Amino acid sequence: MKQEAQEHQQSDKFTVTIFPQSSWTEQTLVKVNKPFPIAIKIRNISLEPIWIVGVLDGSEVGVRFPRYIPKIEGPGYQQLIPEWPEMTAPIRASDFIELQPGESFDPTQPASGRAYLPLIAFRDFTPTTTGTYRISLTLSTDSANEKGWLGSLPNFDKAPVSSYIYKVPHITVISNLLTFTVL
């Protein structure tokens, strides 16, 4: 297992790192039809606090911001795509997290009122064929247009979150590339 740094799209704000969820070493074998969940860590590498949001419904298929788009390539592997949401939950002030310099968080772990969801493609990843797999994650917050963030469920007051949306750095970051061989 190795991580290819050259394909990262870097940012001076934060990094996105993906890694096997369990304790794996390069000597650990990855086997066909054995679940191999992937974890995510986002770290503030700037000298200032930054605001960020974890995975919300619609994030994984890119219908709303923040977009968390996983990419899994393997021989003949068909990546899991979650059900396309017909309506998306409103983003709330509590969904925004402030990361201090050096601080990191898992964007799929709900806590403290944050309604984060798993990335289905990562959580349920089970290689189906042998061969080399390459996995990455693109995180995009690159929209200052509120509409792309707010969600579509009714009865929602956007006023409390508008200011937060503008606090999030509007950028696109690609994670490390996780490459490994499935036996």
Add this chain to the structure above:
Amino acid sequence: MYTIDPTTAPVSGLNMTGNGLNYSVDQVARMQNILMRKATYEPENVEYDKSAPERATYPSTAQNSFRSSNVGKETTAENQKRNVSGRYRGKSPGSNIELELRIDVDGLRPTRRVSGDFYQTVGGTITYVGSFIVTTPTLTVITPTHTSEQERVIIDGEGIFTFTTGSPRLWITIPRVDGFMPPASAVAQFMTTAGVPGAQYTCAFESSFFRRVEFEMDFVKSVQPFKSYKTGVLPSGGPDRTLTVAAAFAEAGIDMPDPDGTNEVPFDGAGIDSKWTNRELHTAMENHFSRYHNEPGWRVWLLAATLHENGPGLRGIMFDRDQRQGCAVFHDVIGGSTDQIVRAQLRTYVHELGHCFNLYHSHHKEYMQPPQPNRLDALSWMHYPDYYRSGGLTGAAAYWAAFPFQFDDLELIHLRHAFRNDIIMGGNPFGLGAADLDPLLFADPIEDLSGLRLSIKAAESYYFGEPIVVELKLELTDIRGKRVNTRIHPNYGYVQIAIKRSNGKIQIYQPLLQQCAEPEVEYMDVNMPAAYDSAYIGYGKKGFYFDDPGAYELRAVYHAMDGSKVFSNTLRLRVDAPINEQEREIANLFLGEDQGKLLYLLGSDGETLQKGNDAFEEMIQGKHKSHPMAIYAKLVKGMNASRPFKKIETDLKSKLVSVRPADYMLSKDLLSGACGQTIAADPTADSMAEVGLDNITLNMAMQRLAEVQKEQGDVAGAQSTCQDMVNYFSKPHIPSFVQDRISSQAAPILGVDYTSGTESKPKRSKKK
């Protein structure tokens, strides 16, 4: 305010989901008693908030694993007694209130709840009154000790009501009958908490289902709609059975028969890109849903379509969030014939229809009002399989392996027992609880045999501060003719108008001065098929009703002589925010309390209203005198000047009454200005002019102007005004009987004998 309490006599949860078997009432009662004896037993912590869908919340202690399908069975194997659960209906003696009673204490997945809806029949209309639910009734099966006695089921509990009630306790008695006997009636006795009897309803058994919904499905050409799925084909958490959409809802207690036939919707309904937008779907619904109606009703439409514009992965959508009567599924995404695909089709169809019953996703429950905890472990039609999480199991595979093809327990309670407006299509909007509106006054009639139709009309938009005047029209729909009270101005109280602001707040317009007048009864028939009036409703007892820019919705109700309530269309209008300093200044000249009263009264010399008169004078003479809003100031002051004004000199001991005589000269100038500006503004309008007086007010003002001119001795001027009036109202869209009435108003001044025959009618000149 509505004050009927249907539970008062006229002056004359147990988590009983169990194992999903078809329970007898004996079993349910025994389980209830066991639980009550348990030292650790805590009363079921059910909170039922009337303002939200799926409102019941309680700790889920038992998984509702479905093991048998006994839909439609009304008897139990245990003792061959007929189940008592189902829908009952009946009236209280001497009352016009009907109760639909839902008893849910045995049978398939009993929730051990009782609920009901009240309806009032007045004249030719049936109107919804309110709902209730008993969440934790005590269930007792009385075994006879004597042969002359009959075995019976007693259900006793205190209800939660949508209205204030003096008799919240409900005592229901249902005789138990053998399976081969006809179902027995239920007697529902309401009583006070102290046990004093209130109203009693004897309700005949109607159905073993709790609700009935008309289901219609159409499909786009090339789409092969879902028909059925055999649940045992793939591993699942439930028994093997064949499910159609109707069967899935039947298991929840909803009678929603599969549509007899489906219609093909032309593919071009999706536009040239072949992708459906919500607007296109709504148009398709309006065109193809035979039961489509812009009112609450137990009906739902599903379109099996191709693809939605929102994305290539969207399986289905409830596109009609306001009314919840339409949804669509997309076969470019869910189409196919493998077992997995057909299974997904079934889930998608039921899931989207579930939204129409005001059900949220299992992972969106926290966004309802009020919120509930999300239920990520729900094995429900309403869950997204990907988000399923229970114990260490997650995802779609785990969901499908355990899914018993059903709604979860709380959704089941909502489907069977939610307050009517929280579930009925066209009731509360998706996710919203009850509105701040008197439930009876503006509830939609279930049935309308009044033979009358009420419409309300106004301009689409208004300046901020502009007087809001609505035109009311009451017309006959029963061609046989009938006697009708034609006092339709809200001042008389026979018509009431609800005003809904964009923030959802609803107010009932209350006139500043309620006029107590006997009905003015006229015989309506083909010769006089409608009555008209216009009303200024900008100001009333509660002050200004349109004092914020934004969108407003208005609806009126007419109280007919036979007690029927005739509801109008919903009128939408907009008050525009001022866009410049001039409009802000003009708004300030109109939005004072004095001005509101002067507009309501059509003028006054009252000293306490001097500020208002000064503002209108400023409007007429000042820098804004050429603005269209000056018309209203001229009307108010012109009408006031046309009549004498009596004033009591309170500073004198004798309290002499002084009279200010009519000022015909001033009145003529002002009224001719107001009328002339209106006519000039839009002489060819087919509808209400965007600026200026409405037709009815204009008609009144022109009549007064002609009278003033006549009083002044200006007969030629009066005749000219009358001729202008006849000409103006001779537009093709104005009904001939209205034109005739205007001609008859003009006739005395024009010097023609209108009553002697049509030949002597005032002629409509071609002059503008």
